[in-house]
Amino acid sequence: MLVNQIAVFLENRKGRMAALSDALSKEKINLIELFIADTTEFGIVRMITDDNPRALKVLKENGFTVTSNNLIGVEVADVPGGLASILSAFDENGIDIEYLYSFSRKEAGKAFILVKVADNDAALKALAKYNVKPLGKF
Amino acid sequence: MxxxxxxxxxxxxxxxxxxxxxxxxxxxxxxxxxxxxxxxxxxxxxxxxxxxxxxxxxxxxxxxxxxxxxxxxxxxxxxxxxxxxxxxxxxxxxxxxxxxxxxxxxxxxxxxxxxxxxxxxxxxxxxxxxxxxxxxxxxxxxxxxxxxxxxxxxxxxxxxxxxxxxxxxxxxxxxxxxxxxxxxxxxxxxxxxxxxxxxxxxxxxxxxxxxxxxxxxxxxxxxxxxxxxxxxxxxxxxxxxxxxxxxxxxxxxxxxxxxxxxxxxxxxxxxxxxxxxxxxxxxxxxxxxxxxxxxxxxxxxxxxxxxxxxxxxxxxxxxxxxxxxxxxDMLIIRGVNVFPSQIETVLLSAGDAIGPHYRIVVDRADNLDTIEIQVELTEKAFGDTVKSIEKIKARLAGDMQSHLSVSAKITIMEPNSIPRSEGKAVRIIDNRKY
The missing domain is CATH 3.40.50.12780 (ANL, N-terminal domain)
Known part of the structure; x- marks a missing residue:
């Protein structure tokens, strides 16, 4: 299934990350997950909130450079080999991964994997052949 | 003699x-x-x-x-x-x-x-x-x-x-x-x-x-x-x-x-x-x-x-x-004459990947002149990957090198982060001390 994500461009400048979380907090928007891809000069914050459309609007109003896009989301058992089983499915079907990240809910024994690919439709079609569990509720 | x-x-x-x-x-x-x-x-x-x-x-x-x-x-x-x-x-x-x-x-x-x-x-x-x-x-x-x-x-x-x-x-x-x-x-x-x-x-x-x-x-x-x-x-x-x-x-x-x-x-x-x-x-x-x-x-x-x-x-x-x-407003960078207007010409050719505001920061590090060109990323050009931004940087750096005959560091900044001025824009900051 597709999972909506927000990406924010941040310069590596003191206080930028705090300003971002502040803007969301003021609007009572909760973060479900957040990852940062960083370089020496800038970072890209990737996050999922409990209300992405509103988060997008709030961040724009606060002057952040924002975009939103859909990732492939799958759910695996939180056991060794969970990620490997998914990656081999991508590999066998020649689907290049631009980036991925995962997070787990220990208490539920679940792990969630979010994958950025160039062509979501092709990836979904390929994954349909496997017994892959689409991502359920976080 | x-x-x-x-x-x-x-x-x-x-x-x-x-x-x-x-x-x-x-x-x-x-x-x-x-x-x-x-x-x-x-x-x-x-x-x-x-x-x-x-x-x-x-x-x-x-x-x-x-x-x-x-x-x-x-x-x-x-x-x-x-x-x-x-x-x-x-x-x-x-x-x-x-x-x-x-x-x-x-x-x-x-x-x-x-x-x-x-x-x-x-x-x-x-x-x-x-x-x-x-x-x-x-x-x-x-x-x-x-x-x-x-x-x-x-x-x-x-x-x-x-x-x-x-x-x-x-x-x-x-x-x-x-x-x-x-x-x-x-x-x-x-x-x-x-x-x-x-x-x-x-x-x-x-x-x-x-x-x-x-x-x-x-x-x-x-x-x-x-x-x-x-x-x-x-x-x-x-x-x-x-x-x-x-x-x-x-x-x-x-x-x-x-x-x-x-x-x-x-x-x-x-x-x-x-x-x-x-x-x-x-x-x-x-x-x-x-x-x-x-x-x-x-x-x-x-x-x-x-x-x-x-x-x-x-x-x-x-x-x-x-x-x-x-x-x-000519700058001399490592002996090469550089006009801000040349830089502007290159920036204009980048289309809507970057905004219209820019700043040129000249300095001297280890006794060699450095030139940094700060530009603002536009929302339109922002993908969610690092490589989409690195691509804009690399293209600008390459174009600057070929037009100015001197290498310039390109810094991609957030929109509205370059100070605006009401009068004549201050686009050049020369920190060199002679």
Whole structure:
């Protein structure tokens, strides 16, 4: 299934990350997950909130450079080999991964994997052949 | 050897005045007959070549600017048929086009003479080894110093710019007496010399000719201490010929302008009225002997003053003070002329990947000039991957390198992060200290 994500461009400048979380907090928007891809000069914050459309609007109003896009989301058992089983499915079907990240809910024994690919439709079609569990509720 | 050309360099000023007058009259006649641009400009102010009776009439003639060179790009201001042009050089223009100059065989010889005089002023002679670390190519630095060394009968070592370890090795192995490069590179080289564990006594260096960028007494002291040499200024600009328009003598008390070939005036930058000696203004040159592309009252944009006081070295030519700045926004980065308008042209070509606001930050790190161009990313161009931004950066950096001939660091910033100003935008921050 597709999972909506927000990406924010941040310069590596003191206080930028705090300003971002502040803007969301003021609007009572909760973060479900957040990852940062960083370089020496800038970072890209990737996050999922409990209300992405509103988060997008709030961040724009606060002057952040924002975009939103859909990732492939799958759910695996939180056991060794969970990620490997998914990656081999991508590999066998020649689907290049631009980036991925995962997070787990220990208490539920679940792990969630979010994958950025160039062509979501092709990836979904390929994954349909496997017994892959689409991502359920976080 | 005290002078390369004793007669010219020590000519009594009354004789010099007569020589300059003769040369100016011939020049004005030549350009009026051969260059449409000058004829039109003189006709517009109802001036005939016969109205110019001596060098004192020079002020009647209109100025020539870089814009005139651009309007006549590439060869429109040449005063001789193409078959007589034996060399082309070029420097940065204010936009995409270069400023182009052409030399006849005589021009190359006169140019070499200016550089040979400079080398002799720095104590060199036909036994000297001259290490040339200026770039060779369209830039005039390398070939100018090279031909000067050859005309003097010295040994030219055309190392060109870059590859510092090799520079140090050759300075030592070939026993260079003189080095020619930009003053900031000289400071860098001196530091690398110390780092490489080469002592000053292992070198045979006695002097250096430094130019192509403004420098200071503090830099002179640093270079002299670092190499154990005498550091002399050599001045020039490609429009006039290249290096050797003027040079410092052993007294290090100002840059003697080769007045028999290049007539200098100091003018007020606002009124453009000539100011006379010992007054600060823009230096303007008229090329008295040049054939290929003679320039009349060419505005250099360099701010300085002229001193006609007697010099202890015996030369009668006026001495120019250190360049204090520019009357335009040109930047000199590692000896390369860079105009903000060139940068703007490249940024415009990036389309909507970046916003219209930008800032240029010039600094000096480890004695080398750095230039950073800050631009704002647009929302439209923002993908969610690092590579989408790195791609914009790499493209801009590549375009800057090819347009400016100097590498620039591109910094991609968030929208609205570059300070806006209500009046004239402050786009250039020069943190260099001279």
């Amino acid at each position: 005290k002078y390369f050309n004793r007669a010219a360099e020590t000519m009594p000023r009354s004789e010099l005045h007569a020589l300059q007058s003769e040369r100016l009259k011939a020049l004005v006649k030549r350009v009026y007959e051969n260059v449409q641009h000058y004829r039109a400009k003189m006709d517009a102010v109802k001036l005939k070549p016969s109205d110019i009776k001596s060098i004192d009439d020079l002020h009647k003639l209109p100025y020539t600017t870089k814009a005139d060179l651009r309007a006549n790009y590439p060869f429109g201001l040449f005063a001789v048929p193409k078959r007589d042009i034996v060399r082309i050089h070029a420097s940065s223009g204010t936009t995409g086009k270069l400023t182009v100059v052409g030399y006849t065989q005589n021009d190359i010889r006169d140019w070499a003479e200016g550089c040979a005089r400079a080398l002799v002023m720095a104590g060199m002679d036909e036994n000297s080894v001259v290490h040339v670390s200026y770039g060779y190519g369209l830039f005039t630095g390398g070939l100018g110093a090279h031909y000067g060394a050859e005309l003097l009968g010295a040994t030219a070592v055309p190392v060109s710019a870059g590859n510092t370890p090799r520079q140090l090795m050759l300075l030592k192995d070939f026993g260079a007496d003189c080095i020619c490069c930009t003053p900031s590179y000289a400071i860098y080289l001196a530091e690398e010399l110390a780092k490489a564990g080469i002592s000053k006594s292992e070198l045979n260096l006695k002097a250096g000719l430094f130019g192509a960028e403004p420098w200071s007494e503090a830099m002179r002291k640093q270079i002299e201490a670092g190499f154990g040499i005498k550091a002399y200024d050599i001045y020039g600009l490609s429009e006039i010929c290249g290096p050797g328009v003027g040079a410092e003598c052993v007294t290090q008390s100002g840059t003697h302008i080769a007045e028999d070939m290049y007539y200098p005036e100091i003018v007020d930058t606002d009124t453009l009225e000539p100011l006379g000696y010992n007054k600060k203004g823009e230096i303007v040159f008229t090329t008295l002997t040049k054939e290929g592309i003679p320039l009349i009252r060419y505005r250099t944009r360099d701010i300085t003053s002229l001193d006609d006081g007697v010099c202890a070295c015996g030369r009668t030519h006026v001495r120019m003070a250190r360049i204090e700045g520019r009357s335009d």
